[in-house]
Amino acid sequence: MPGLTSSLNIGLSGLQAAQSALSVVGHNISNVNTPGYSRQRAILSSNDSQTFGALQFGTGVGLDNIFGVRDRFLEMQIVQATGRQKGSETRFAGLEGISPVFEETGESGLGTLIQRFFQSFDELASRPEDGAVRRNVVGRAQSLVDGLKSRWNLLQEQRSQADRNVGSLVQEVNNLTSQIAALNDRIASEPTPGADSDARDQRKALADRLAELVGVQVFEDSKSRLQVTLDSGAAVLVSGSTAYTLSATPDATLGNFFRVDVSLGAGAPINVTGAIRDGALGANLDLRDNLLATYQRRLDELAAGVAGQVNLQHRSGYALDGVTTGLDFFLGAAANGANGLPTTVSAASNYRGMVNSLTVNASIVSDPRRIAASGAAGAAGNNQNARALSALQLATGTVDTNGDGLGDSGPFSTAVGVLANTIGTQAQGFQTRSTTDQNLLTALSNQRERVSGVDLDEEATALLTFQRGYQASAQFISVINQLTDQLVNQFGR
Numbered sequence: 312m313p314g315l316t317s318s319l320n321i322g323l324s325g326l327q328a329a330q331s332a333l334s335v336v337g338h339n340i341s342n343v344n345t346p347g348y349s350r351q352r353a354i355l356s357s358n359d360s361q362t363f364g365a366l367q368f369g370t371g372v373g374l375d376n377i378f379g380v381r382d383r384f385l386e387m388q389i390v391q392a393t394g395r396q397k398g399s400e401t402r403f404a405g406l407e408g409i410s411p412v413f414e415e416t417g418e419s420g421l422g423t424l425i426q427r428f429f430q431s432f433d434e435l436a437s438r439p440e441d442g443a444v445r446r447n448v449v450g451r452a453q454s455l456v457d458g459l460k461s462r463w464n465l466l467q468e469q470r471s472q473a474d475r476n477v478g479s480l481v482q483e484v485n486n487l488t489s490q491i492a493a494l495n496d497r498i499a500s501e502p503t504p505g506a507d508s509d510a511r512d513q514r515k516a517l518a519d520r521l522a523e524l525v526g527v528q529v530f531e532d533s534k535s536r537l538q539v540t541l542d543s544g545a546a547v548l549v550s551g552s553t554a555y556t557l558s559a560t561p562d563a564t565l566g567n568f569f570r571v572d573v574s575l576g577a578g579a580p581i582n583v584t585g586a587i588r589d590g591a592l593g594a595n596l597d598l599r600d601n602l603l604a605t606y607q608r609r610l611d612e613l614a615a616g617v618a619g620q621v622n623l624q625h626r627s628g629y630a631l632d633g634v635t636t637g638l639d640f641f642l643g644a645a646a647n648g649a650n651g652l653p654t655t656v657s658a659a660s661n662y663r664g665m666v667n668s669l670t671v672n673a674s675i676v677s678d679p680r681r682i683a684a685s686g687a688a689g690a691a692g693n694n695q696n697a698r699a700l701s702a703l704q705l706a707t708g709t710v711d712t713n714g715d716g717l718g719d720s721g722p723f724s725t726a727v728g729v730l731a732n733t734i735g736t737q738a739q740g741f742q743t744r745s746t747t748d749q750n751l752l753t754a755l756s757n758q759r760e761r762v763s764g765v766d767l768d769e770e771a772t773a774l775l776t777f778q779r780g781y782q783a784s785a786q787f788i789s790v791i792n793q794l795t796d797q798l799v800n801q802f803g804r
Contacts (some may be wrong), residue, residue: 315798317361317370318791324371325784328355331374332777339765340774347516349379349763350770351508379508381515382762387529389755390518394526394542394589396748399741401594405469406602406738412465413731422727424458425617427451429704435684436697440631445679452640452671459614463666466607473599474568480524480592481559481571487521488539488554495536496552504535511535521548526589542593545586546573557583568599602737609712609730611662614669616710617723618643620703628683628696635681636688643668662711 332353342348354377358370415422431444431451438444494514501507514537518529526542532551539549548555555573558580562570571587572580584600587593618641625640643665675681686695703709708718710726720726 315791315795321371322784322788326781328372328374329777329781329784335377336770336773339770343765347512349381349508349512350765351377351379353377376503376506378505379511380763385759386515390522390529392752392755393519393522396752397523397591398589398594399745399748401591403738403741403745405598409469410734410738412462413734421458422724424455425723428455429701432697432701436694439684439692439694439697445682448682449676449679456669459610459666463607463610466603470599470603473595476595477569478559481557484524484557487517488548491517491537491549492552492554499534499536522590524590525587525592541586542588543586545583546581611665612710612712613726614665615662618669620709624700625683629685629688630683631680631691633689633691638681639672642670642672
């Protein structure tokens with residue numbers, strides 16, 4: 312049967328197990344405010360028994376493992392929700408700044424500028440020979456051109472800022488994926504599966520941050536290594552202990568904006584520019600290539616409609632000298648036909664760059680008498696063409712928005728209103744989506760906290776339990792020590 316020495320070892324195992332468990336409890340308490348920390352639990356089990364004759368005697372207790380309490384499925388949901396929320400938030404922030412610029416406020420609204428431009432032709436119709444009225448028409452036209460350009464350039468600056476964000480975000484993504492790959496290697500080599508809970512918490516925090524930057528999907532393989540792919544599944548970012556690098560390269564087909572590729576080692580990099588959906592990176596790409604670019608295209612279409620319709624009507628009239636005719640009022644964009652503008656509204660692909668190149672004909676600016684207000688040759692006081700130009704303000708089918716070369720939108724004020732409403736509606740939609748996603752993310756995070764977070768009341772209970780266990784083991788050792796001392800003293804006489 313076991314002797315006193317065996318009993319001492321049993322007591323020692325109790326002390327060691329209780330001490331280790333107390334260390335785990337202390338670690339939990341010290342990390343009660345650490346974001347993303349998963350509380351740990353000490354797993355104790357009885358040691359293998361020893362056989363003496365027909366009897367089995369226990370040999371104490373041992374610490375089997377220390378594992379973190381976590382729900383992997385819940386953590387994957389948090390990663391995906393984080394990417395969606397950050398994507399919506401970034402899109403809203405990108406549109407929030409430009410939305411007020413397209414609202415009709417005061418005298419600077421785009422709709423007001425268009426209205427005042429066409430009204431100036433109505434004023435010209437009442438006094439076709441008045442030089443001051445003619446100069447007013449030129450001034451109103453230049454204000455309209457400036458208004459279009461300032462808005463187009465604002466959108467271009469926002470696109471350029473989004474592109475700069477893409478370049479910096481790619482570098483941060485690569486930094487995070489390399490750290491995740493390193494932690495994968497560390498976790499895969501742990502002596503006991505699930506033992507390195509702190510490394511898993513660090514990896515989880517990195518995955519959450521990565522999801523804020525780029526929408527991803529994550530799952531663990533059989534060796535507990537985190538596998539990371541783009542949310543669209545277009546490419547792998549982390550596989551085992553290998554991180555695949557994103558690169559941002561200027562691309563002429565994108566207007567020298569960055570193209571985003573993933574290098575998978577052998578073979579050519581994979582272009583994933585259009586496959587990144589969520590996170591800040593996906594949102595910036597969407598703003599740059601879709602949302603803001605669409606608003607620019609709408610401005611180009613509007614400018615082409617105004618310039619094309621005004622030019623078409625202006626060519627048919629006569630200047631104040633009663634002779635000059637066939638003159639374009641606006642010039643611009645050499646790619647758009649004679650004198651840089653279509654004689655009628657042409658294919659939408661030809662409208663690109665219309666706003667930036669749009670100008671009032673320099674010959675009209677220098678000599679407003681060239682404005683063709685008259686509808687008949689030799690009739691200086693005739694106002695027929697000025698009235699026709701003024702009437703364009705209310706004409707329908709003057710703007711081509713579907714690329715078939717035919718006007719499908721109008722009047723011009725309607726096209727302006729649709730653009731402003733589109734920007735405002737989309738901004739509000741992303742704000743609503745961001746709020747909804749944030750509420751979901753908060754709910755998931757609260758659920759994770761209930762599963763994995765540190766409960767100080769629970770830890771206090773565990774602390775007392777292991778404290779009493781340590782004290783009891785110490786008392787047991789003290790008893791065995793007394794018996795041993797008594798035995799030694801008796802036989803030593």
